[in-house]
Amino acid sequence: MMMPRGQELLQPVKPWFIVASLLLALALNLLPLGRQPWLPDWVLLTLAFWGVHQSQRVGMGMAFVLGLCMDVQQSALLGQHALAYSALMLGTHLAHRRLAWIGLWAQVLPLLPLLVAAHALQWLVRWLSGGIFPGPLVLVAPLLEALLWPLACWLLLAPQRRPPDTDANRPL
Numbered sequence: 734m735m736m737p738r739g740q741e742l743l744q745p746v747k748p749w750f751i752v753a754s755l756l757l758a759l760a761l762n763l764l765p766l767g768r769q770p771w772l773p774d775w776v777l778l779t780l781a782f783w784g785v786h787q788s789q790r791v792g793m794g795m796a797f798v799l800g801l802c803m804d805v806q807q808s809a810l811l812g813q814h815a816l817a818y819s820a821l822m823l824g825t826h827l828a829h830r831r832l833a834w835i836g837l838w839a840q841v842l843p844l845l846p847l848l849v850a851a852h853a854l855q856w857l858v859r860w861l862s863g864g865i866f867p868g869p870l871v872l873v874a875p876l877l878e879a880l881l882w883p884l885a886c887w888l889l890l891a892p893q894r895r896p897p898d899t900d901a902n903r904p905l
Contacts, residue, residue, distance in 0.1 A: 756806070785825050841883070845876075
């Protein structure tokens with residue numbers, strides 16, 4: 734297969750960088766900012782990125798474990814975040830080949846329904862367990878995550894970018 738014109742060749746991602754980015758996202762989610770329904774879920778966004786770009790390395794098992802960590806931290810129904818994160822990873826695994834061939838801003842449109850579905854799954858589990866609907870502000874979180882997608886891609890792909898080679902005889 735040929736690479737699209739203008740797309741740069743990336744180095745392989747280092748496994749420690751994947752783990753570090755997921756732990757940083759978990760730490761951002763654990764910040765004591767209060768339970769605001771409009772705040773973006775950093776773990777969800779980072780899992781979506783790695784699900785699109787490295788679906789063989791980051792899968793549903795990692796998503797499930799991170800979801801259980803979030804459930805314990807937020808004193809939520811055990812499995813609520815784990816189910817949503819695992820469903821998101823399934824969606825990104827099914828769409829990762831198509832998303833890799835379109836532009837960064839164009840990826841936002843197919844990714845937005847996946848983010849909304851992950852949040853809706855959390856709301857549904859919370860509602861079925863006797864919780865109340867937090868209001869229309871819950872729709873802001875997936876929109877913020879979709880708008881943060883290009884920034885997350887730029888930051889998480891930065892260590893993989895190759896420096897431009899000045900050798901004129903090198904084919905790649």
